[in-house]
Amino acid sequence: MAKPAVLFGGPSPEHDVSIVTGLQAVHALGDVHAVYWSKTGDFWDVDAALEARDFADGVPRKSGQLRLVAGEGLLGKRRPLDLAAVVNCCHGGPGEDGTIQAAMNLAGLAYTGPSVAGAALGMDKLAFGHVVRGAGLPSLPRVQLSEHQAPPFEGPYIVKPRFGGSSIGIEVVADAATAQALLRSAPHLRAGAVVEPFRPAAEDLNVAVRSWPDLQLSAVEKPLRREGSGDILAYRDKYLGGEGMVSAPREFPELPGEVADDITEMATEVARLTGLRGVARIDFLGAEGDLYVNEINTIPGSLARYLWVEPEVVFSRLLADLLDEAVQRPAFHYSAAGADGSALRSAGTMADKLG
Template structure:
């Protein structure tokens, strides 16, 4: 099979996406597949990169030896190798695209929609699942409506005068991934002021009560060939005085999520492991999960809350499938098989038979 691995993109999580993409690229190079690395730049261009590239090759942008690609939609849609003004562009016949795209348009449904319109098979969430997972407010509302335990959550704007819960507050980008842009404040006035100074809150801000007594626990799940839940992990903060599990805790270790400090499996209170697994199973259906995803919960000795979902998790959560052990090659192989056997979407014009057009008459008469 001809496999492309897409990573990077115009997102604050650009760098960690490169790490996930390179991990998948290296693993697939050991397989019989014909593999291509597709780097998505910060300015939204696509480039085919040499297979031997390392993370530092991207420090100055596009690595040396790369070739520019174009993405086209429609009947002849797909990735094309661009030949320049005097040559003819060549379509690259990818069977599947493995997505290692974290945050922004690579995880909010934008890239997924483009690939659907280009009739390309890809791994990970479909458009609706990606959009839901990236919208913290919508996801939280869906969990609450489904009867799952969540902390109260509200939208914060410059006109917000009161909240239904007391401070301190945690502010989160409504459409952001990871921990980038998260802020903890003591009062509502300070929260509103952050809207003007925190660029990551510019597209929307979700506010929740900040509970220092709650800690993060995470579980991964994969859908194909059947639902499988990973071990439960408790990420460890690098600083005991940190207010939240931050970007540095998760990723700054050289191998993305793989090298982050953690307690695995996590030691939880009585009944909490069963509760996490029960809620994860429900969410797999409620949120229409596809591929592999990671669910984040908040817990203390007595309470457990659903926090958020990551539909393209760092390192594809390969480090969490330890009970029983799951080889990265197997994880990738099943993602690829799912993409082929269960395509995310194929649009259809069935039902558009021209009847309305034949009977509509003059458009001008409809404007009179």
């Protein structure tokens, strides 16, 4: 009988965080295939009873290697896994930028979370910023960082990898020269970087949004920094409490009515613009009485289960709805409509076209 799979890990800087999220989903669902995507890009069928520490040194013992094959799905040594759908718990890199989504499309697998286009847009901070501003939503200026041209606004600056998440590789700098030096030296900026004005007094406000069975917003959180943190909410603030994002410090503030309404309106519009599918977290910045759309995280840590306190959605229900959407509302539908052969019949010979 077909049963779900949970996919986690992946060749990404967020590999370890993804394992924590994936194992939380595995343990909550119970009877599932646990599929580990290693740092080297291989897929493994692993024991669903494993804990995070069992992956600290790589692929756990007694794991069975899998292959992801177009038209066939996930194949073991003898036969394909009989899968109802895949819960995608991969954060960052190819697990969240559209790569694994495209591969699962070709393999014929139903999966949770963003489509190829939604994942690619969410992972590209520059493109997402342009879409948000183009729709008339408030957002801080964001441009591609260039070695040859200073940003068109004054510092201090916050420099971010163009493609990435979890606060990895983010730096606050005082001037354009320092920002440009980072572009040449920082490993997380090799694929490009964006730069924004840094607002030291800005507060983070985050909300989760899910798309099934209907569009629904969670409570709004204000993440808190751990003692000794720097200028921004850092990786250690989010993920080093023992349970991933679940144990990160936060509060649920009582927001003024107009702020709550603005977050609801803007989050709903971001969901529409990005074709939101599954559960995502939309991050805002509050600064000097203004509210700005910051980013969308299309596969958030712990699948944002910690935000569903009002309205309350227990993790097992959240996962069940994700799996139901994966089957009932597929992320892809290929069509050859219009390819009726008329262009081929009138094409003539290739020799004519080359000569």
